[in-house]
Amino acid sequence: MPGFELWGEEERKEVNDVLETGILMRYGFDGPRKGIWKSKELEQAICKTFGAGYAQLTSSGTSALTTAMAALGIGAGDEIIMPSFTFVASFEAVLSVGAIPVLVDVDQSLTLDPEAVRNAITHKTKCVMPVHMCGSMADLDALQTICDEHDLILLEDACQSIGATYKGKYVGTIGDAGTFSFDFVKTITCGEGGVVMTNNESVYKKCDEYSDHGHDHLGVDRGADLHPYLGYNYRISELHAAVGLAQINKLHKFLEIQKKNHTQLKNILSQIPEISFRTIPDPEGDSCTFVSWFLPTEEITRAVVAEMKAQNILAGNFYWYDNNWHYIRKWNHLKESASMHPFSPELKQALHENVNKDFSPSDAIMSRCISTSISLLWTEQQIQEKGEKMLASIRKVLRDSTVSK
Numbered sequence: 194m195p196g197f198e199l200w201g202e203e204e205r206k207e208v209n210d211v212l213e214t215g216i217l218m219r220y221g222f223d224g225p226r227k228g229i230w231k232s233k234e235l236e237q238a239i240c241k242t243f244g245a246g247y248a249q250l251t252s253s254g255t256s257a258l259t260t261a262m263a264a265l266g267i268g269a270g271d272e273i274i275m276p277s278f279t280f281v282a283s284f285e286a287v288l289s290v291g292a293i294p295v296l297v298d299v300d301q302s303l304t305l306d307p308e309a310v311r312n313a314i315t316h317k318t319k320c321v322m323p324v325h326m327c328g329s330m331a332d333l334d335a336l337q338t339i340c341d342e343h344d345l346i347l348l349e350d351a352c353q354s355i356g357a358t359y360k361g362k363y364v365g366t367i368g369d370a371g372t373f374s375f376d377f378v379k380t381i382t383c384g385e386g387g388v389v390m391t392n393n394e395s396v397y398k399k400c401d402e403y404s405d406h407g408h409d410h411l412g413v414d415r416g417a418d419l420h421p422y423l424g425y426n427y428r429i430s431e432l433h434a435a436v437g438l439a440q441i442n443k444l445h446k447f448l449e450i451q452k453k454n455h456t457q458l459k460n461i462l463s464q465i466p467e468i469s470f471r472t473i474p475d476p477e478g479d480s481c482t483f484v485s486w487f488l489p490t491e492e493i494t495r496a497v498v499a500e501m502k503a504q505n506i507l508a509g510n511f512y513w514y515d516n517n518w519h520y521i522r523k524w525n526h527l528k529e530s531a532s533m534h535p536f537s538p539e540l541k542q543a544l545h546e547n548v549n550k551d552f553s554p555s556d557a558i559m560s561r562c563i564s565t566s567i568s569l570l571w572t573e574q575q576i577q578e579k580g581e582k583m584l585a586s587i588r589k590v591l592r593d594s595t596v597s598k
């Protein structure tokens with residue numbers, strides 16, 4: 194999914210603008226910065242590109258989630274319903290504001306199963322946080338309906354799905370707030386960075402304050418700013434924002450290439466009738482960072498992974514079921530509340546109950562799933578060769594499994 198693959202002159206030019214003034218901080222220093230405000234410019238570009246009312250840049254996608262939760266008033270004792278398949282950052286952010294991550298099953302969309310969300314609602318539920326995994330989206334209509342019925346906040350973790358749309362709107366701009374990550378391996382990158390988007394001015398204002406030690410940013414003199422709320426330092430630097438500014442101008446080109454390469458590879462894999470593909474609630478809106486596909490059983494899937502490894506073609510293919518970072522099965526640190534600083538007994542107890550559950554519906558899906566990441570650099574011929582090698586490995590395993598029956 195990486196914008197870093199098409200790095201060039203544009204990024205260097207934006208960074209050099211900042212280096213020439215020497216003002217690497219996004220706030221203040223109005224004189225010496227000579228009119229260079231890369232973070233502000235990138236926030237405006239984000240609003241324009243994605244149709245968000247407001248955008249607040251942060252130092253990472255993780256800090257964007259934390260900032261959004263704080264600004265939405267989510268905290269101690271609140272339950273946030275989130276999926277069993279995501280990156281660890283999603284629950285890290287929940288824990289960072291003292292809230293309780295309530296993990297529930299995913300369906301064939303590899304995102305929140307709306308029925309599982311319904312079943313997990315309690316009087317403590319404050320927020321539903323779909324994670325738009327691997328470039329595609331959750332069923333936002335179904336989740337919005339649930340949130341409306343139960344008066345819950347909808348916070349979209351769209352960190353992995355920059356440029357994906359749902360019914361004509363960009364994911365991350367549909368809920369009460371949404372976030373992107375601009376870390377090094379995202380569709381567009383700042384090196385490190387993130388953003389909170391919202392259409393609610395008061396939520397935006399709080400994000401602006403929270404991510405800069407609570408500064409109200411009303412004065413011209415930074416030292417004289419007041420601090421109505423406590424905050425932290427989750428600021429982005431001008432250097433990182435400069436990189437993002439060059440990258441956002443290339444977003445549509447990246448998406449176009451991704452879609453083209455994705456279509457070609459998916460068509461090749463479709464030749465095998467035993468393969469099925471992830472459900473996409475709005476297929477037009479897939480940002481196409483990955484092709485995610487299923488095999489009939491866990492045993493066959495494991496054998497295909499082993500065969501692709503033996504053929505030296507496993508790179509870029511992810512078997513999330515065994516992955517330490519993306520699926521509940523390997524999150525022992527979370528299951529054991531292995532925090533360096535003590536949690537309150539209430540949080541520890543609630544966490545224990547909510548993560549040490551049966552996730553067999555998720556297991557049944559994730560144990561059969563492989564996601565193939567799409568490169569911007571592939572030629573048509575390379576995709577053809579790659580696809581054919583994948584077909585050969587898959588067919589071999591399917592043949593062997595029929596013979597052994």
Ligand SMILES: Cc1ncc(COP(=O)(O)O)c(C=O)c1O
Pocket residue numbers: 253254255256279280282283324350352353374375376386387
């Ligand atoms: C789903 C999801 N949420 C949050 C994050 C956190 O983003 P960052 O690495 O910028 O902190 C990531 C990063 O990979 C992610 O995949």
